[in-house]
Amino acid sequence: MKLIKIMKKLFSIAKFLIFIGILGYLLLCALIIEESNTPAVQNADVAIILGAAVYGERPSPVFEERIRHAIHLYQTQKVKKLIFTGGTPKEGYGTEAEVAMRWAIKQGIPKEDILVDPISRNTWENLQNAAAIMQQHHWHRCIIVSDPYHMARVRLMTHRMPFEIQLSATPTSRFNQASFKTKWKFISQEIASILFYVLQSLWHFLK
Numbered sequence: 001m002k003l004i005k006i007m008k009k010l011f012s013i014a015k016f017l018i019f020i021g022i023l024g025y026l027l028l029c030a031l032i033i034e035e036s037n038t039p040a041v042q043n044a045d046v047a048i049i050l051g052a053a054v055y056g057e058r059p060s061p062v063f064e065e066r067i068r069h070a071i072h073l074y075q076t077q078k079v080k081k082l083i084f085t086g087g088t089p090k091e092g093y094g095t096e097a098e099v100a101m102r103w104a105i106k107q108g109i110p111k112e113d114i115l116v117d118p119i120s121r122n123t124w125e126n127l128q129n130a131a132a133i134m135q136q137h138h139w140h141r142c143i144i145v146s147d148p149y150h151m152a153r154v155r156l157m158t159h160r161m162p163f164e165i166q167l168s169a170t171p172t173s174r175f176n177q178a179s180f181k182t183k184w185k186f187i188s189q190e191i192a193s194i195l196f197y198v199l200q201s202l203w204h205f206l207k
Helices: 002-036 061-075 096-106 123-136 148-158 180-206
Strands: 046-049 081-085 114-117 141-146 164-169
Touching: 002 148, 002 180, 046 061, 046 123, 061 081, 061 096, 061 141, 081 096, 081 123, 096 114, 114 123, 123 141, 123 148, 141 148, 148 164, 148 180
Parallel strands: 046 081, 046 141, 081 114, 141 164
Antiparallel strands: none
């Protein structure tokens, strides 16, 4: 009888944990979708473009959309400068930031209005290195450019930065035209990234 009671208790705990897990998953889904709909931006000192994959000397389709959107912000005088971020996964290959810079220059952006962070390897480093550049130039207002479903994590990572921060998602993205299955897969990957960041932050806080 004791064993049966223990099993029932464990089963109840398991059901509760599953319920909490599902609820947390759905709440994060809602947060990601809500943050993907970024409002119109006001003028800022600089746009920070988060890195993405490049193929040789050409940005990937995802990265190209981020660059295009940043160029639009510059050309409509929402920002005066652009900071491209992103290193390279392999030594000897062009960095994401430098490929983006060259691509933007070909579209008519003056080189003197572009700054690069060619060493960051992930979103957190993109943001930290771009923040350091802002501090060096005494800039206080920025617009961060990335994909719609990336914005919830960016918001979380920037909430303590001492700047006036606006988020601006790319209006066009391959994820917008993707199937429901592909969108759900991407959202799930983004949830995993958010949870990993939260756990990392807790670990550093507790150390």
